[in-house]
Amino acid sequence: MSTLIELQRATAGYAGGAVLHDIDLSIRAGERIAVMGRSGAGKTTLLNLLYERLAQRVALIPQAAALVKTLPVFHNVYMGRLDRHPTWHNLRTLVWPVRHDVAEIESVLGLVGLADKLFAKAGTLSGGQQQRASVARALYCGRRIVIGDEPVSALDRVQAAGILTELCARHETVIVALHDIPLALAHADRVVVIERGRIVLDSPTRSLTAMDLVPFYGG
Amino acid sequence: MAVDAAMQMYRRTFPSFGYLSASAVFLLTAIAALLVADLTVGTRNPWAEMGRLVSGLVRPDFPSIEVMSVVYTVAFAVLGVTLGAGAGFLLALVFAKLRSVRVLCAFLRSVHELFWALLLIQVAGLSPTTGILAVAIPYAGIFAKVFAEMIEEADLAAERALPAGTSIIARFAYARIPELAPQFWTYTLYRFECGMRSTLVLGFVGLPTIGFHLDSFFKQGHYAQAAALLFAFYVLIGTRRLWARPITVPILIIASLLALPETIGGASTATNLVRFLTHDIVPVPLRDADLSVVSTWTSAAEWLWPILWKQAAPGAVQTLVLSQIALVAMGIIALLVFPFICRRFAGPIGQPLGRVALVLVRSTPEYMLVYVLLLLLGPSMLPAIIALSLHNGAIVGYLLGRHADALEYRPDAPRGVNLYCYETTPRLYGQFLAYALYRWEIILRESAIFGILGVPTLGYYVDAAISEFRLDVAVILIVVTALLSMAIDALSRSMRRRLRIHTMPTRLSEAPCEGGVGRPIGSEKLA
Numbered sequence: 004m005s006t007l008i009e010l011q012r013a014t015a016g017y018a019g020g021a022v023l024h025d026i027d028l029s030i031r032a033g034e035r036i037a038v039m040g041r042s043g044a045g046k047t048t049l050l051n052l053l054y055e056r057l058a059q060r061v062a063l064i065p066q067a068a069a070l071v072k073t074l075p076v077f078h079n080v081y082m083g084r085l086d087r088h089p090t091w092h093n094l095r096t097l098v099w100p101v102r103h104d105v106a107e108i109e110s111v112l113g114l115v116g117l118a119d120k121l122f123a124k125a126g127t128l129s130g131g132q133q134q135r136a137s138v139a140r141a142l143y144c145g146r147r148i149v150i151g152d153e154p155v156s157a158l159d160r161v162q163a164a165g166i167l168t169e170l171c172a173r174h175e176t177v178i179v180a181l182h183d184i185p186l187a188l189a190h191a192d193r194v195v196v197i198e199r200g201r202i203v204l205d206s207p208t209r210s211l212t213a214m215d216l217v218p219f220y221g222g
Numbered sequence: 223m224a225v226d227a228a229m230q231m232y233r234r235t236f237p238s239f240g241y242l243s244a245s246a247v248f249l250l251t252a253i254a255a256l257l258v259a260d261l262t263v264g265t266r267n268p269w270a271e272m273g274r275l276v277s278g279l280v281r282p283d284f285p286s287i288e289v290m291s292v293v294y295t296v297a298f299a300v301l302g303v304t305l306g307a308g309a310g311f312l313l314a315l316v317f318a319k320l321r322s323v324r325v326l327c328a329f330l331r332s333v334h335e336l337f338w339a340l341l342l343i344q345v346a347g348l349s350p351t352t353g354i355l356a357v358a359i360p361y362a363g364i365f366a367k368v369f370a371e372m373i374e375e376a377d378l379a380a381e382r383a384l385p386a387g388t389s390i391i392a393r394f395a396y397a398r399i400p401e402l403a404p405q406f407w408t409y410t411l412y413r414f415e416c417g418m419r420s421t422l423v424l425g426f427v428g429l430p431t432i433g434f435h436l437d438s439f440f441k442q443g444h445y446a447q448a449a450a451l452l453f454a455f456y457v458l459i460g461t462r463r464l465w466a467r468p469i470t471v472p473i474l475i476i477a478s479l480l481a482l483p484e485t486i487g488g489a490s491t492a493t494n495l496v497r498f499l500t501h502d503i504v505p506v507p508l509r510d511a512d513l514s515v516v517s518t519w520t521s522a523a524e525w526l527w528p529i530l531w532k533q534a535a536p537g538a539v540q541t542l543v544l545s546q547i548a549l550v551a552m553g554i555i556a557l558l559v560f561p562f563i564c565r566r567f568a569g570p571i572g573q574p575l576g577r578v579a580l581v582l583v584r585s586t587p588e589y590m591l592v593y594v595l596l597l598l599l600g601p602s603m604l605p606a607i608i609a610l611s612l613h614n615g616a617i618v619g620y621l622l623g624r625h626a627d628a629l630e631y632r633p634d635a636p637r638g639v640n641l642y643c644y645e646t647t648p649r650l651y652g653q654f655l656a657y658a659l660y661r662w663e664i665i666l667r668e669s670a671i672f673g674i675l676g677v678p679t680l681g682y683y684v685d686a687a688i689s690e691f692r693l694d695v696a697v698i699l700i701v702v703t704a705l706l707s708m709a710i711d712a713l714s715r716s717m718r719r720r721l722r723i724h725t726m727p728t729r730l731s732e733a734p735c736e737g738g739v740g741r742p743i744g745s746e747k748l749a
Contacts, residue, residue, distance in 0.1 A: 054633055061634070069632035073241065073648045082644050085636040093640055 005032050007148070007176060008056050015052045022048040023200045032147075035177045037191035037208075039184075040219060045200045046180040050152050053178060062144035062174065064151035068133040072126030076117065076136050079125050080108045083144030111143045112136075114169045116162070131157040138166055142173055151179040160186065184216045240721050241651050245553075252550035255543040261607075264600020271443075271598050278445020284454075286447045288435050290483070292454055295431040297478035298350065298424070299417035302357025304475055306417075307410050309358065310365020317370035330363030332663075332704040332711070334671045335420045336589070337681075339427055340688050340696070344502065345494045350482040353429045357417050368409055368729065376401050407468060409729065414466060415459055419587040422455060426589065427674075430483055433590065440594060452586075459585045502693040529695055533687075534702040537673065537680035541706065544603055544679055545662070545669040548610035552665065553658050555615025556622060560650075561642060563623035566631075576623070583616035592672050606672045606679075610665055618657045625653055652723045659718050660728035663711040670703045680706070 009029045016022035022045045030036065030053070038046050047066060054061055062083065070079045078097065081104060085093055096104060105121070112118045115135040120128060125136060134157045141149055149170055155163035160183065167190040171177050181187045187194055188208055196204035196219050203219070265271070316323050339356035346352045376398055425433025432451050439448035466474065501509060507521040561567035562576035588609045595605030626646050635645055647654075673681025680703045687696040718724040 051633065058634070063632065063634040065632040065634075067632075071645055071648045073651055074644070078644065082636065085640040085644060090639045094643060097643055 006030070007032050008053060010052070013052065015048050023052065023197075026052075026202060028195065028202065028205070030176070030178070032176050034193055035171055035191045036179070036193045036195055037187035038178065038180045038195050038197065039182060039187060039216065040197035042182075044197045046197055047152055048200075049197060050150050050178065050180060054150050057148055057150075060146055060148050062141040062146040062149045064137055064141045064149065064154040064179075066152040068130075068137040070125040070128075070133055070136055072124065074125060075122045076112065076120050076125055076128070076139075077105065077108055077122055079136055080111060080139045080143050083140040083142075108139075108143060111139050114142060115139045115166060131162070134158065135162075135166065138170070142169060145173070147175040149174040149177050149179075151177075153180050153182070155186070156182070164189065182220070184213050184220075187216070188213065241655060244655060244717065244721055248546070248550055248553070251546045255546045259543050259547060259607075260602045261604045262600070262602045263604065264602060265598065268598045268600075274443060275445050275594070275598070278447075279449045281446050282449035282453050283446040284450045287450050287454055291425070291430060291432050291435050291451070292458070293481050294353070294429075294483060295418060295421045295425075295433075295455070296458065297481045298353035298357065298421040298429070298431060299414060300474045300478040301350075301482075302354045302421065303361060303410065303414045303417040304471075305354060305358035306361030307365050307406075307413070309362035311369055311406075313362065313366035314369035314373060317366050318374065323366070327363040327366040328708055328711070329704055331360050331367070332363075332667065332707040333360060333700055334667050334703075335360055336423065336427060336671050336674065337684065337700050337703070339424050339429070340684070341693075341700070343428070344688075344693060345498045346491045347494075348428050348430070349491075351491065353421060353424055353431070356424060357420050361413060361417065365410075365413070369406060372402055372405050372409070373398065411462065411466060412729075415462060415585070418455070418459060418462075419585070423587050423589040426593065433587075436590060437593075440597060456582065456585055460581070498693070502691075503697045505694045505698075506692075526698070529698055530702075533683040533695075534680070534699055537670075537678065537683045537699070538702065538706055540603075540677070541666065541669045541673075541679040541703075544606055544610075544672070544677065545666040545710075547603075548607050548614070548665050548669065549658065549662055551607060551611030552614040552618060552661065553654070555611055556618035556658070557647065557654065559615065559619035560622035560626060561646075563620060564626040564646075566626070566641065566646075567638075577620070580616045580620045580623075583612055584620065586613065588613040588668060589671065589675075592675055592677075596675055601676050603677055606669065606675075606677050610668060610672075614661050614665060618654070618661065621657055622650055622654055625650055652721070653726050655721060656718060656723040656726040656728050659714040659723075662714045663707050666710050667703075667707050670707070 007030045010026050013026040013028075014024055015026070026049065028049075038049060040046050054063055070076075071082075077100065081096060081100070088096075095101075109118055109121055112121060115138055117132060117135050117139065120132065120136075125133065128136060134154065138151070138154050141151070141154075151170065154170070155166050158166065163183065163186055167179070167186060170179070171190060177191075179191075181191075188211065192208050194204065194206055194208055194211060194216070195202060196216070198219060204215075206215075313323055313327060317327065335356050338359050339352060342352040342355055346355070421429075422432045422436075425431035425435065426437050428434065432455055436448050436451055439445070439451070505522055505525060507518060507525045511518045513519075559576075559580065563573055563580055565573050568576050591609035591613065592605050595608055599605050629646065629649060631641075631645060635641060669677075670680040673679040673683065674685045676682065680699060684696050684699045684703070687693070687699060715724070
């Protein structure tokens with residue numbers, strides 16, 4: 004498959020200094036990549052770097068659910084496609100949504116188990132529900148690549164597995180930060196581990212076992 | 223069908239959507255008020271006069287500036303705000319404990335500076351005392367409340383760590399004052415800006431400040447001279463951070479005391495005060511009457527009834543009509559203008575320009591704006607609506623813009639109109655309502671005042687009573703105005719509590735600072 008992005012000796016960081024060093028990473032379309040590592044290792048910085056390069060083709064699930072809490076879940080999910088509708092339609096949807104959009108978003112919310120919350124105010128949802136609404140926004144956005152920064156961190160393993168299955172089914176390329184080893188091994192076909200701003204492991208899942216990954220999380 | 227059920231749910235959900243239904247109530251009230259408001263343009267050709275005004279504004283006649291009027295404007299404001307802040311601070315110390323102090327402060331601040339001035343002129347004449355106290359008295363009530371709130375909200379972690387047995391004064395000096403002093407100063411500086419607008423306007427009722435000269439310049443159509451005075455005022459407001467600093471305060475106070483003008487009219491203030499309190503403001507039927515006789519009280523009731531029915535009631539209705547229209551117009555203006563001072567929407571060049579424009583509008587005393595618009599458009603409610611909504615809309619718009627700049631968006635956030643409608647406005651809406659509801663009472667108080675200029679609100683009847691030397695009637699009407707504004711304040715407070723926006727910032731000095739996040743301004747504080 005075609006190469007989506009090719010990073011060579013890339014560095015990235017904030018004004019204070021580099022967070023990532025010497026990143027060599029090549030991603031092909033169709034890959035399902037789990038980015039792992041301790042918190043603070045540089046996962047979010049790497050995902051932001053990838054997002055910047057691929058922006059127009061990516062459905063993003065930011066780390067904080069980033070919902071507008073004063074609007075209903077429906078509108079938060081609808082936001083995933085604001086760029087694809089004319090502005091007058093977007094304004095009208097704010098006041099009086101069309102059936103077609105409601106039906107479509109209801110079915111997307113069904114995938115993440117939130118169909119009953121369609122018109123609940125986003126601010127009234129629990130942390131896990133907000134995270135699922137944020138995933139629904141990315142699913143509805145429907146771009147071929149999805150980048151998720153810990154998209155299932157607030158969910159139990161069964162729910163998380165369901166969400167990851169949906170993400171993999173509806174997007175061609177999946178790049179997600181995870182910290183649950185069994186989930187990563189079950190859903191990704193490639194694991195990239197970051198430690199102190201460097202890639203220390205980049206390997207296909209089939210040649211890995213849980214024991215290979217545990218050292219990066221232990222003491 | 224599932225979609226139908228969802229649509230029904232949507233229709234059911236939205237009416238209970240607190241922010242929206244609150245907004246709808248205000249919108250409907252304002253529309254109803256528009257139906258009964260007098261909005262006619264009385265002058266036949268407002269554009270010609272407007273043209274002369276604009277050509278005067280672009281050719282200000284600086285040599286004609288009466289320098290002393292500018293000096294008096296600043297001096298009255300310095301002394302009035304200092305006195306008000308000092309008294310307010312002392313009252314703030316007992317504010318939480320004594321109900322009587324809270325009621326007193328609520329009354330002091332619910333009477334507008336101009337009403338205080340009209341009453342004080344009866345006692346102290348057109349003197350510096352009148353100019354200073356007209357600002358100091360209502361401001362003491364405002365300062366007491368705001369300082370008390372700041373004391374209450376202060377971070378007390380350090381105070382808890384003080385050794386047991388530390389005296390109250392030491393506690394206050396070590397653990398509270400250092401925490402509070404910067405906030406007190408910021409707020410006092412903001413009040414000083416308001417105070418200068420107030421003392422300018424006092425000139426319109428005869429005190430020797432800028433307003434006195436503006437009054438005659440506008441009346442005679444000398445717009446170039448008026449423009450020069452106004453620009454001088456804008457420069458003073460714009461540069462206040464440079465010359466009003468903690469270190470210059472003593473100098474400003476001493477210089478202001480030295481610069482004060484002579485009193486016009488020589489009668490003793492003390493005798494005037496006694497006469498004022500024991501005779502002038504005592505209702506006519508009760509003056510020198512036998513208070514133990516029933517007939518005294520029936521004649522007092524017969525005296526009071528027409529005042530309430532023929533003056534207070536219609537005045538209150540017109541005041542409410544004006545304030546409801548102005549409040550909603552303010553909200554619409556604020557929501558429309560805030561993107562112009564917001565980096566995301568206006569860009570790095572547009573933002574500072576937008577800011578200057580909004581600060582200019584905000585610095586223009588609204589009383590003067592009404593005065594000018596009345597000259598241009600003729601007598602109706604329209605000038606007052608325009609002036610109130612522009613002035614307050616600029617303030618709220620400016621604040622919302624600062625909040626908008628402090629928002630963090632997800633990296634894939636939309637742009638332009640989509641960002642405005644789906645992210646920025648919904649996220650700021652609670653904060654917007656908090657500001658708007660806070661300004662409701664301020665707008666009401668000013669609506670009443672504009673009666674002095676001829677709009678038939680409560681101030682119209684107060685002014686008429688004073689010019690007939692019926693001070694007893696004037697005081698009754700001022701008390702009615704104060705009660706009305708206290709009622710609106712209470713209503714606004716309870717609405718803010720119901721909408722759960724009562725903990726959001728409402729004061730100008732509380733908004734997030736440039737680039738940083740001052741207080742928790744995450745607009746989504748949900749329980």
